[in-house]
Amino acid sequence: MNIWLIMIAGGLITFGMRFSLIYLFGRFEVPETMRRALHYVPPAVLSAIIFPELFFQNGSIALTLANTRLIAGLAAILVAWFSKSTLLTIIAGMVVLLLLQLL
Amino acid sequence: MSEARKNFLEGARAEVPLLIGVFPFGMIYGALAINAGLSTTAAQLMSSILFAGSSQFVTAQLTHDVTPAAVIILTIAVVNVRHMLYSASLAPHLKDLSIKWKILLSYLLTDEAYAPSIINYEKEGIHTYKHWFLFGAGFSLWFIWQISTAVGILLVGFLTNNDILKAIPLDFALPLTFIAMVVPVLKNRAMIASALSAGLVAVLAFSLPYKLGLILAALTGIIIGTLLEEKKSSGSTL
Numbered sequence: 608m609n610i611w612l613i614m615i616a617g618g619l620i621t622f623g624m625r626f627s628l629i630y631l632f633g634r635f636e637v638p639e640t641m642r643r644a645l646h647y648v649p650p651a652v653l654s655a656i657i658f659p660e661l662f663f664q665n666g667s668i669a670l671t672l673a674n675t676r677l678i679a680g681l682a683a684i685l686v687a688w689f690s691k692s693t694l695l696t697i698i699a700g701m702v703v704l705l706l707l708q709l710l
Numbered sequence: 711m712s713e714a715r716k717n718f719l720e721g722a723r724a725e726v727p728l729l730i731g732v733f734p735f736g737m738i739y740g741a742l743a744i745n746a747g748l749s750t751t752a753a754q755l756m757s758s759i760l761f762a763g764s765s766q767f768v769t770a771q772l773t774h775d776v777t778p779a780a781v782i783i784l785t786i787a788v789v790n791v792r793h794m795l796y797s798a799s800l801a802p803h804l805k806d807l808s809i810k811w812k813i814l815l816s817y818l819l820t821d822e823a824y825a826p827s828i829i830n831y832e833k834e835g836i837h838t839y840k841h842w843f844l845f846g847a848g849f850s851l852w853f854i855w856q857i858s859t860a861v862g863i864l865l866v867g868f869l870t871n872n873d874i875l876k877a878i879p880l881d882f883a884l885p886l887t888f889i890a891m892v893v894p895v896l897k898n899r900a901m902i903a904s905a906l907s908a909g910l911v912a913v914l915a916f917s918l919p920y921k922l923g924l925i926l927a928a929l930t931g932i933i934i935g936t937l938l939e940e941k942k943s944s945g946s947t948l
């Protein structure tokens with residue numbers, strides 16, 4: 608019984624947060640600074656997800672050549688920069704990671 | 711093909727690389743929830759009631775540890791606070807929709823649906839059917855999340871004693887897809903500074919609990935980007 612209470616309350620709160628600003632936005636004038644700030648949500652959030660995935664190995668920061676995900680990630684960043692192709696970026700990152708794991 | 715359908719399919723297609731990373735994640739969740747002592751029904755339904763990966767892992771784990779309900783609920787809230795940022799970021803693009811659409815799209819608003827959609831919206835600008843893109847991305851993720859949860863529940867015995875899955879780095883498809891999305895956006899100094907500062911703070915603050923490091927990092931990146939842009943624009947008026 609307890610788990611259902613937790614799931615329903617947690618679900619409602621999660622939905623409420625997802626809905627909050629989508630609902631409120633049409634109802635009042637949004638300041639210009641905030642509008643501008645919102646453009647930085649994608650690069651900021653995505654980088655905040657990407658960086659720890661690359662820099663951490665087994666729970667600690669690993670700035671070494673032995674950190675295969677960091678090397679593969681850097682390769683993917685280069686390919687993304689020049690190709691602007693999602694598919695090529697993913698293939699490049701995966702291939703580099705698999706090759707490094709085999710070495 | 712109608713415009714709505716075209717946008718829906720484009721959203722679903724943009725979601726495909728992310729689904730590769732999400733599928734094993736959903737399976738692991740399903741298996742872990744069963745191991746934590748949840749019933750099959752509860753484990754499966756959590757994927758549609760909460761529909762938020764990391765908070766589902768946390769909930770399963772904390773339930774297993776017999777944590778008080780209030781603490782678990784509060785933890786779910788903190789882990790999911792970042793969705794308010796996504797809500798704010800997408801809000802201008804969805805402001806003219808009916809309340810039904812807003813409710814549906816809010817329910818489907820996850821990290822993985824947000825990312826391709828906002829990238830598409832910032833690139834393509836305003837058009838009438840663009841909410842179908844988010845719907846396509848969000849729905850395909852929802853569908854795969856339910857299926858992968860079910861597979862994880864069914865294969866629980868197999869998954870918990872299997873090292874082969876751990877050797878295949880499918881989870882790496884997620885950061886790779888995010889890299890493919892974020893790099894083309896880095897067109898000026900403010901964007902690059904925003905991304906780098908957020909990444910740096912995310913690494914330094916990674917050990918904070920409940921994804922607070924992620925929120926701190928995102929806020930840092932947003933503030934740095936906005937400040938640099940304002941400096942530039944106020945500089946040019948002098």
